Amino acid sequence: MNVVVLAKYIPNPTGTPQLGEDFLLVREGVEGGLDPGDEPAIEAALEMTEQAGGEVTVVSMGPAPAMEAVRKALSIGAHKGVLITDDALRGADSLATATVLSAAIQLQEFDVVLAAVESTDGYTGTLPQALAEFLGVPALTFARKFELGEGTIRIERQTEGGYQVVESPLPALITVTAGATTPRYPTLKGIMAAKQKPVEQLALSDLGLSADDVKPTQSVSGVEDAPERKAGEVIEDDGSAADRVVAFLKEAKVI
Numbered sequence: 176m177n178v179v180v181l182a183k184y185i186p187n188p189t190g191t192p193q194l195g196e197d198f199l200l201v202r203e204g205v206e207g208g209l210d211p212g213d214e215p216a217i218e219a220a221l222e223m224t225e226q227a228g229g230e231v232t233v234v235s236m237g238p239a240p241a242m243e244a245v246r247k248a249l250s251i252g253a254h255k256g257v258l259i260t261d262d263a264l265r266g267a268d269s270l271a272t273a274t275v276l277s278a279a280i281q282l283q284e285f286d287v288v289l290a291a292v293e294s295t296d297g298y299t300g301t302l303p304q305a306l307a308e309f310l311g312v313p314a315l316t317f318a319r320k321f322e323l324g325e326g327t328i329r330i331e332r333q334t335e336g337g338y339q340v341v342e343s344p345l346p347a348l349i350t351v352t353a354g355a356t357t358p359r360y361p362t363l364k365g366i367m368a369a370k371q372k373p374v375e376q377l378a379l380s381d382l383g384l385s386a387d388d389v390k391p392t393q394s395v396s397g398v399e400d401a402p403e404r405k406a407g408e409v410i411e412d413d414g415s416a417a418d419r420v421v422a423f424l425k426e427a428k429v430i
């Protein structure tokens with residue numbers, strides 16, 4: 176059972192990232208780290224290989240400092256890493272990102288690809304599905320529980336009202352919800368061991384891709400602050416409060 180797990184390096188994981196004048200997140204020269212949203216998927220990858228054997232490969236795409244995210248995943252327990260760095264990838268949109276990640280993953284042996292439902296910094300929530308399409312494997316989304324079978328995987332798929340049970344043959348791509356696993360912390364031993372683990376650093380040309388193949392088809396042309404929330408209305412009960420609450424909910428189309 177070989178598992179590939181995606182790891183994204185994001186600026187300022189515990190705060191608000193800074194937006195550059197070109198409306199892209201400032202990703203270099205600022206503090207950054209592994210996207211905490213990826214940790215449940217990394218944990219799931221480790222649990223799968225602990226149960227069924229095999230290796231976890233962490234795959235990332237990002238500027239040179241993104242190596243920190245790869246090393247963190249290795250210190251938690253992943254076996255090897257792949258980082259794609261290339262100046263032509265600055266501003267890559269979701270489609271270009273899926274193109275690059277798919278080319279890198281196809282160089283690996285894998286039964287399962289795990290990803291977060293969405294990234295914490297800039298996200299569309301579409302990357303995993305595009306990636307599954309490029310890899311030619313089924314996409315199982317919003318998984319909150321996993322059960323490995325003989326060449327199959329069964330998941331509980333989180334929905335608004337409960338969950339669906341979905342089964343698929345392997346290989347498959349799965350997006351992992353935040354509460355699916357309890358991520359473990361890197362130990363000192365893990366941090367030391369991570370330094371010796373193999374990491375391949377690739378450029379676009381190593382993947383048989385050129386700058387033209389990853390030209391973004393979307394760009395952000397403007398960013399505005401969200402409008403401030405209006406102050407709420409306090410309804411004092413003069414005997415008509417219930418009717419006024421019902422009228423308010425109807426107007427808001429809640430009921």
Ligand SMILES: Cc1cc2nc3c(=O)[nH]c(=O)nc-3n(C[C@H](O)[C@H](O)[C@H](O)COP(=O)(O)OP(=O)(O)OC[C@H]3O[C@@H](n4cnc5c(N)ncnc54)[C@H](O)[C@@H]3O)c2cc1C
Binds near residue numbers: 239269272291293299
């Ligand atoms: C490793 C990885 C894992 C992801 N995992 C998920 C996921 O699990 N679920 C999901 O829905 N979406 C995921 N995404 C998609 C992502 O969050 C965005 O939707 C998509 O990458 C668009 O980028 P952005 O909004 O961050 O844009 P921007 O801020 O414009 O950044 C563009 C991208 O280019 C990369 N980049 C910048 N400079 C370089 C460079 N020199 N070399 C290489 N790359 C560079 C950035 O890291 C970023 O990914 C992942 C992306 C990556 C790269």
